[in-house]
Amino acid sequence: MMTFSLWDIVRNLLIGGALTLLLSLVAFALGGATGLLVLFARIGKWRAPRALAQMHIELFQGTPLLLQLFTLFFGLSLFGLDVPAWLAAGLGLTLFTSAFLAEIWRGCVEAVPRGQWEASACLAMTYWEQMRHVILPQAMRLSIAPTVGFAVQVVKGTAVTSIIGFAELTKTGSMIANATFQPFLVYSLVALGYFILCYPLSRYAQALERSFHAAR
Amino acid sequence: MPLVSTNRLHKFFGTNHVLRGIKLDVEEGEVVTIVGRSGSGKSTLLRTLNGLESIDDGVIEVDGATLEVDRADASALRNLRQKVGMVFQQFNLFPHLSAGQNVMLAPQVVKRTPKKEAEEIARRMLERVGLAEKFDAFPDQLSGGQQQRVAIARALAMSPRVLLCDEITSALDPELVNEVLGVVRQLAGEGMTLIMVTHEMRFAREVSDKLVFMHEGKIHESGHPQAMFAKPATAEFASFIGSLN
Ligand SMILES: Nc1ncnc2c1ncn2[C@@H]1O[C@H](COP(=O)(O)OP(=O)(O)OP(=O)(O)O)[C@@H](O)[C@H]1O
Ligand SMILES: [Mg+2]
Numbered sequence: 094m095m096t097f098s099l100w101d102i103v104r105n106l107l108i109g110g111a112l113t114l115l116l117s118l119v120a121f122a123l124g125g126a127t128g129l130l131v132l133f134a135r136i137g138k139w140r141a142p143r144a145l146a147q148m149h150i151e152l153f154q155g156t157p158l159l160l161q162l163f164t165l166f167f168g169l170s171l172f173g174l175d176v177p178a179w180l181a182a183g184l185g186l187t188l189f190t191s192a193f194l195a196e197i198w199r200g201c202v203e204a205v206p207r208g209q210w211e212a213s214a215c216l217a218m219t220y221w222e223q224m225r226h227v228i229l230p231q232a233m234r235l236s237i238a239p240t241v242g243f244a245v246q247v248v249k250g251t252a253v254t255s256i257i258g259f260a261e262l263t264k265t266g267s268m269i270a271n272a273t274f275q276p277f278l279v280y281s282l283v284a285l286g287y288f289i290l291c292y293p294l295s296r297y298a299q300a301l302e303r304s305f306h307a308a309r
Numbered sequence: 310m311p312l313v314s315t316n317r318l319h320k321f322f323g324t325n326h327v328l329r330g331i332k333l334d335v336e337e338g339e340v341v342t343i344v345g346r347s348g349s350g351k352s353t354l355l356r357t358l359n360g361l362e363s364i365d366d367g368v369i370e371v372d373g374a375t376l377e378v379d380r381a382d383a384s385a386l387r388n389l390r391q392k393v394g395m396v397f398q399q400f401n402l403f404p405h406l407s408a409g410q411n412v413m414l415a416p417q418v419v420k421r422t423p424k425k426e427a428e429e430i431a432r433r434m435l436e437r438v439g440l441a442e443k444f445d446a447f448p449d450q451l452s453g454g455q456q457q458r459v460a461i462a463r464a465l466a467m468s469p470r471v472l473l474c475d476e477i478t479s480a481l482d483p484e485l486v487n488e489v490l491g492v493v494r495q496l497a498g499e500g501m502t503l504i505m506v507t508h509e510m511r512f513a514r515e516v517s518d519k520l521v522f523m524h525e526g527k528i529h530e531s532g533h534p535q536a537m538f539a540k541p542a543t544a545e546f547a548s549f550i551g552s553l554n
Contacts, residue, residue, distance in 0.1 A: 212401035212460075215359055216415035216467060217390035219383065226418055230405045 097273045102282065109265025110286045116261055117248045117290070119183050124190025124247070131195035136202055138220075146195065153192030158253050161185050166257045182254035182261075190247055197243060201236040202228060241298040245291045252287070262286050312337040312502055313358065313471055318367035320353055320526075327353050329526035331367070335471065335519075340503045342513040342534070345523035346549065351506040354523070355473045358504070359393040360386045372470045391419070394464030395473040398480050400456040402448040408435060408459045409444035412466045419467070427466075434462035438492050454485030458492055465496075472496065474505035510553055514538060522546045 134146035153161065166181040176184075205228050213223040255264035266283035270276040311334035320328035327350045335341050343351045356362040358369060360376060369376040374389040403411050412431035416422040422430065435441050438458035448456055457477055464472055474493065478486040490512050497503055497516045507513055513520065513534060520534040522545075530537065530546045541547035 206401075208397060208399050208401035209403065211361055212395075212397065212403070213415075214361065215390060215393075215395040216463070217387050217419045218415065219387065222418050226414055227403055231403075234405065 097269070097275075102269055102273065102275075102279060105265055105269055106262065106279075106282055106286060109260060109262040110290070112260060112265075113248070113251050113262040113286070114290060116179075116182060116186065116251045116254065116259070117244075120186035120190050120251070121244055121247055123183075123187040125194055127187060127191035128194030128198065131191055132198045132202070135195060135199055149188075150192045150196050153189050154196065158185070158189050158250055159256060161189060162254060162257050178254070178257050178259040181257055182251070182259040186247065186250060186254070189250065190243075193243055193246075194240065197239050198232065198236055201232040201239075204235055205231045238298050238302040241294055241301060245294045245298070248290050248294070249287060311335055312339075312372055313504070314370045315358070316368050318354070318357060318369065319365045320350075320357060320362060321365050327526050328357065328364075331526075331528060333521065333528065335502060335504060337470075337502055338500045339518045340497045340516050341505070341519045341521060342517040343504065343506045343521045343523055344508075344510070344513065344549070345529075349523040350526045351523055352475050355395070355475050355504065355506060358471075358473060359390050359395055361395075387419075391467060392470045393473060394467060394469030394471070396457070396460050396464055396475070396477045398476045400448075400453070400460045400480070402456055402460055402463070404448050407445050407447050408440065408451065408462075411448070411459055412463045415463070415467050430466050431462070434466045435459070437465065437495075438462045439488070452485060453481045454488045457481065457489045461489075461492055461496075471502040471504060474503065474507070476506050476508065478507070478509060522549065524549075 131146045131149055134142035135150065137143060162181060162185040165185050166176055166178070169176045169181075209227055209231065210223060213227040218226070251261055252263040254261060255267065258264065260268075262283055266279050270279040273279060313333070313335040315331055315333045318328050318331035318333075319326070331354060333341075333354075343354065345351050353362055357364050358371070364376070364378055366378055368378075369389070371389055371392050374385070374392055376385055376389050402408075403414070406414065409428065409431045412434050413424075413427040416427045416430055417424060432441065432444060435444055438461050440455060440458055440462070443451060443455060443459070446455075448459070451459065461472075461477075477493075478489050481489065486509070490509065493503070493505070494512075494516055505513075517534045519531060520537050521531040522529050522537070522543075524530075524543075524545050530541070530543045532542075537546065538550065541550060
């Protein structure tokens with residue numbers, strides 16, 4: 094039987110952790126960009142895009158992430174599309190993230206008082222001028238804390254992709270645990286890995302929240 | 310030809326018939342004050358004049374810019390709004406921008422005025438309302454009266470032909486009312502066309518060329534303020550004056 098040194102375990106987990114980080118970053122970046130489009134569709138004047146955005150949000154908020162991944166992974170292969178685990182993981186988390194961020198941001202845009210819309214309209218600004226110079230800057234300040242908070246959810250959400258076989262931190266952990274017969278040690282290290290990724294984010298979110306309340 | 314003119318103006322909120330055929334002409338340089346009981350449609354009338362409320366019938370004309378039912382597209386609105394400035398009861402300054410930036414924003418964005426020139430305009434406008442030294446202050450560092458004066462400067466920076474003021478002193482502590490009224494008085498003296506709604510009846514009598522009494526969505530009585538107060542023509546206006554003191 095092969096023996097594993099602690100360093101072997103840690104080294105493999107570091108690779109898994111790097112993939113977790115990468116997946117989180119990709120999902121967050123692409124999900125953020127998509128979320129922005131969904132947001133503008135959702136709060137815009139046009140009916141069809143608004144309904145579509147609403148459906149998108151409800152679908153991805155209303156079903157478990159796990160099932161979204163299964164559907165992508167197995168569903169697409171029904172159509173003869175061979176989806177690799179990393180693609181299904183990235184796509185699934187991106188869609189999931191876009192729905193939640195769009196909804197978080199919509200709340201922030203709607204929290205900007207109506208008087209701000211009216212005052213800028215009176216100055217003859219167009220919708221996009223109002224958005225860009227008056228509404229979004231204020232909404233963005235409001236959104237920083239909840240957005241960073243949600244980033245923590247995304248990092249933890251990546252663990253679910255282990256089920257479809259994507260070798261991120263959790264999947265790597267379970268493989269090593271099976272091979273070493275040291276599940277407690279390995280899963281403790283895995284948990285530590287998530288903690289190291291998430292703790293700074295949640296502290297950052299808290300600090301932002303506090304500075305925001307102090308400023309207003 | 311009047312600078313501002315409305316005809317057959319009707320507005321519904323659902324089944325609530327709020328404006329019932331308003332005909333109002335305002336000459337250039339005229340100061341018009343609209344009074345009336347709560348709910349009589351004063352704010353709604355002002356807000357239709359720059360398209361903040363859509364109309365259900367009638368026509369609005371300001372200095373050649375026309376707004377008609379079914380013809381209130383974005384460009385017609387933008388055209389109208391460049392000629393009509395508005396100041397609100399709640400100031401509505403942009404909280405993320407300094408006083409100077411509040412004033413500079415619309416000239417830069419809407420009129421494409423270069424930044425340097427916009428800044429000069431902003432400094433001039435802030436000086437006009439007595440706040441030259443507050444250029445870099447943020448709204449939450451200013452008193453209510455100062456904020457309202459910045460809001461006036463912001464509206465003036467677009468060089469509107471007419472300024473609408475909806476109860477602009479009603480949200481202020483009593484000791485701050487006069488500094489804002491002072492600015493309005495000064496604007497009136499400079500020949501600015503003003504249409505305002507106010508509860509400051511003494512001030513209205515002093516500066517207005519014309520008083521308009523609204524009652525149930527109509528202009529019930531209008532004329533020179535001194536004459537109207539001396540001799541109300543309708544029982545409703547008489548009772549309105551009576552209720553003031
Ligand atoms: N956005 C709105 N939606 C529905 N009804 C409205 C709206 N705005 C005003 N109204 C109604 O229209 C009528 C006239 O309101 P308006 O605000 O013009 O009155 P006002 O004369 O300005 O009163 P006040 O002196 O209280 O400011 C009222 O019955 C009011 O309830
Ligand atoms: Mg009102």
